[in-house]
Amino acid sequence: MKALAIGSALTVLMAPGTAGASALKPDGGVVNLTWETMWSGPTLLLLKQMTTAFNASHPGIRVTEENIPSATGDAKLQSQIAAGDPPDIFTEWNPVIGEYAAKGYILNMNTYLTGAYKGFVKWMYPLAAATGTYKGELVGVPMSLNSWALYYNKSIMKAAGIMSPPTTLAQLTADQAKEWIISGGKLSQIGMYPGANGYQYFSTFFGALNCFNSAGQYDYANTKTCPGATALMNWLTNFKSYPYAQVNSMNATYGAVAGGDDDPFVAGKEGFNMDGPWEGAQNIPDANPSMEGNFGVIPFPGTVGGPSTIGQGNFNIIPEGASNSKDAFEFITWLAGYNNVKFTSNIDPQGGWVPAGPQIAAAPAYQAYVKKFPWMTTYLEQMSSKYSQAPLLTTNQEQANTAMATASNDVQDGSMSPAAALKYIDTQANATS
Amino acid sequence: MSSALTSSATAVPQMALKAARSAQRRQIRTGLLFVSPWVLGFLAFFLYPFFATLYYSFTDYSGLGAAHLIGFANYWALFHDSLFRTSLFNTFYYTAVELPLSTIVALGLALLLNMKIKGMAFYRTIFYIPSIVPIVASCMVFVWIFNPTNGVMNSLLSNLHVPGPDWFFSVSWSKPSFILLGLWGLGQPMVIYLAALQGVPKDMYEVASLEGAGPWHRLRHVTLPMISPIILFNVVLQLVVCVSYFTQAQVIESQDVGGPGTSTWFYVQYLYTQAFQFLKFGYSSAMGFFLFVITAIITTVLLKSSSRWVYYAGDDR
Numbered sequence A: 001m002k003a004l005a006i007g008s009a010l011t012v013l014m015a016p017g018t019a020g021a022s023a024l025k026p027d028g029g030v031v032n033l034t035w036e037t038m039w040s041g042p043t044l045l046l047l048k049q050m051t052t053a054f055n056a057s058h059p060g061i062r063v064t065e066e067n068i069p070s071a072t073g074d075a076k077l078q079s080q081i082a083a084g085d086p087p088d089i090f091t092e093w094n095p096v097i098g099e100y101a102a103k104g105y106i107l108n109m110n111t112y113l114t115g116a117y118k119g120f121v122k123w124m125y126p127l128a129a130a131t132g133t134y135k136g137e138l139v140g141v142p143m144s145l146n147s148w149a150l151y152y153n154k155s156i157m158k159a160a161g162i163m164s165p166p167t168t169l170a171q172l173t174a175d176q177a178k179e180w181i182i183s184g185g186k187l188s189q190i191g192m193y194p195g196a197n198g199y200q201y202f203s204t205f206f207g208a209l210n211c212f213n214s215a216g217q218y219d220y221a222n223t224k225t226c227p228g229a230t231a232l233m234n235w236l237t238n239f240k241s242y243p244y245a246q247v248n249s250m251n252a253t254y255g256a257v258a259g260g261d262d263d264p265f266v267a268g269k270e271g272f273n274m275d276g277p278w279e280g281a282q283n284i285p286d287a288n289p290s291m292e293g294n295f296g297v298i299p300f301p302g303t304v305g306g307p308s309t310i311g312q313g314n315f316n317i318i319p320e321g322a323s324n325s326k327d328a329f330e331f332i333t334w335l336a337g338y339n340n341v342k343f344t345s346n347i348d349p350q351g352g353w354v355p356a357g358p359q360i361a362a363a364p365a366y367q368a369y370v371k372k373f374p375w376m377t378t379y380l381e382q383m384s385s386k387y388s389q390a391p392l393l394t395t396n397q398e399q400a401n402t403a404m405a406t407a408s409n410d411v412q413d414g415s416m417s418p419a420a421a422l423k424y425i426d427t428q429a430n431a432t433s
Numbered sequence B: 001m002s003s004a005l006t007s008s009a010t011a012v013p014q015m016a017l018k019a020a021r022s023a024q025r026r027q028i029r030t031g032l033l034f035v036s037p038w039v040l041g042f043l044a045f046f047l048y049p050f051f052a053t054l055y056y057s058f059t060d061y062s063g064l065g066a067a068h069l070i071g072f073a074n075y076w077a078l079f080h081d082s083l084f085r086t087s088l089f090n091t092f093y094y095t096a097v098e099l100p101l102s103t104i105v106a107l108g109l110a111l112l113l114n115m116k117i118k119g120m121a122f123y124r125t126i127f128y129i130p131s132i133v134p135i136v137a138s139c140m141v142f143v144w145i146f147n148p149t150n151g152v153m154n155s156l157l158s159n160l161h162v163p164g165p166d167w168f169f170s171v172s173w174s175k176p177s178f179i180l181l182g183l184w185g186l187g188q189p190m191v192i193y194l195a196a197l198q199g200v201p202k203d204m205y206e207v208a209s210l211e212g213a214g215p216w217h218r219l220r221h222v223t224l225p226m227i228s229p230i231i232l233f234n235v236v237l238q239l240v241v242c243v244s245y246f247t248q249a250q251v252i253e254s255q256d257v258g259g260p261g262t263s264t265w266f267y268v269q270y271l272y273t274q275a276f277q278f279l280k281f282g283y284s285s286a287m288g289f290f291l292f293v294i295t296a297i298i299t300t301v302l303l304k305s306s307s308r309w310v311y312y313a314g315d316d317r
Helices: A002-014 A041-057 A070-082 A094-102 A126-131 A154-159 A169-179 A227-241 A244-253 A277-287 A325-336 A341-351 A358-362 A364-372 A376-383 A397-412 A418-430 B002-056 B073-078 B082-113 B120-132 B135-145 B152-159 B174-184 B187-198 B202-210 B215-243 B247-252 B267-277 B281-309
Strands: A031-037 A061-067 A089-093 A141-146 A149-153 A181-183 A186-189 A272-275 A295-298 A312-317
Touching (some): A031 A070, A041 A325, A041 A341, A061 A325, A070 B267, A089 A094, A089 A325, A094 A312, A126 A312, A149 A376, A154 A169, A227 A418, A272 A277, A277 A295, A277 A376, A295 A376, A312 A325, A341 A358, A341 A364, A358 A376, A364 A376, A397 A418, B082 B120, B082 B174, B082 B215, B135 B152, B135 B174, B135 B247, B247 B267
Parallel strands (some): A031 A089
Antiparallel strands (some): A089 A312, A141 A312, A181 A186
16 A cells, blocks of 8 residues: 555656646636546556546546446446446457447547647557557557567477577477477477467468458458468467367466466466567566566567567547547547656556557667566567558457457367358358347 | 205215225325335336337347337347357257256255254255355356366366366367356255245145155155245246356356357357447347247246146145
8 A cells, every 4th residue: 555655656746747738727627537447456556556647747637547347347338328428538448449439439539639639640659540540530549559479488498499489480380389298188288379369369470350352341261362361270270289178278277267367378388379568577577477587579470571460459438428528538648648758658667568659669768668678679669560450440340359269269179170260250240230 | 854864874984985995095005105116116127128128129229329120130130140049059958957957956955954963054054155155256166176187076087087078168068067067056046945845844744654655755745746836936037047147158268258169158148249249239139039038938838837747735726
């Protein structure tokens, strides 16, 4: 508690005066904003720090952060919007915002991209801006981004006789195969296992994202226009020789059930793992410090010719019917770090976050963080890579993602062929009723 | 004089009648006032949602704005949706196995806990405790118990030289695993059965014993008929619980919703996904209403069949 109080005091001291909006309102009143999030644990403490700092630097606005359970967060937001009483800001996982935008649940923020905010979109990483844009309308703004890269366990590699991290897909496939330990039918170490996220998170490495036909429908099964999708699914079939059930149970053992953050890689039981920077910056130091110094991070050796990542993150949205949308937008841009570089470059490293804009990444505080964790460079470079892609926001994006997860699992457990899996994704993603 | 007497004589009963009617109206008003919270709750939280669901099932509705009538399109789409059929099958598989099993196990436990042995309060507490454990917590415990690699269950089986299955992570074993989980938390029906067993008149057992009936015959011909209304009540309640199966599957398969494969896509889970993930409230309303119709049909069949196997004391049927 004492530490929290000191942290809050520090953030207040660190909080900058923001250009444009910190003064009291003309009538001397204070605008109250409600910000709903679905985080818990250490991240929630960071959000409290951010709210405290914003309130200190913006006497005309008072933000109250409300934490809601993630299991019911979306349902609650939808009910609030339908009832005409939504929060002013809601932090949402990006695959949902396409549907929300298409169905009128959230505001188009283009209206506010004037004056001091005219350059806001260009200030962000292009990937960040694209991920929050639906049909030319800015509908979501990230306060940090996810970026995916390949973790490798040094000691497992050494034990398997692998001298250096893989540089090609074929090498990765062969290397990870050497690292599995299954003795007497019992799995004790995983080489690598893409799992449910196998299609979605790996799609940019194969050029397998955003495949649509001329009618705008998902068309991943089309081998001519979307060869990357077949290549990715074919690669996933490599994993059907491994014990799907035991891998899942090992994931469950190490906490992946019910949204747990830990996984076999953190526990030192997996050779390669695709994950975000929080794995190395937060999960490993918190859950298994003995792994620090025993891992490295490289770009996934995909087939597209360079490092890449999928545009993804937690985006702040303004629900339809929010009573103070202009002030909410001001808060959202502040959270992203716009006109707030110093504070954000200090707070992002605490969450193991990739910032929303390159200015923050270049700031001294963030650079100090990169110096401490040199592997962070991989993530930052991917943000500006020409091969990185934002998933096109569509009405059926959640359906597509759900289908991708099922198809990925089914290909890896051998219950579906790659062609059938892609057809399944198209059928499910294009279902209108 | 006589006519005045007559009118006076008729006026008295009329006044009494009026007073009685007035008192009756007051009673009705008071009664209505007392039941009004329930009536309002019923109207607002049951009747309105019921008819709203029926209405929305004929619309294309995203939860916001206007709902557009589309006739039977949602119902038509249901039968062309392979996941809908899968979720329906999974749910009825679960119900068909879980319902009779849970009835037998809960009744069996209640019979054991109705015995007169030392420390019965302790045993009753032990068997009831699982039903007050939060569902999510019990799910986490079961994930550990049934962990194929290092779970307690497979370790025990291994000691017996029996290869343990992959439980929740196997297509063929996932549903049986959920059924086992369901059997663990049967405290509520067990307590209801226990109360019913304690209501069976002791003299009936005495008479049966005097007539030479052994334990099995006493159970078969005294206990079960006497508690059969309660069995019917519990079966109907458990039926609704089974067809609405959701939380356990959502928690345990959170990393692979509906998995492995599509073996644990349960009906209400798919309904929830359609509504709150895909924002297809019209479609999910159709799913909801379809489930209501099926449940109503099964319940009606159960109630109709009850005249053959449920015994109501004092009923001349």
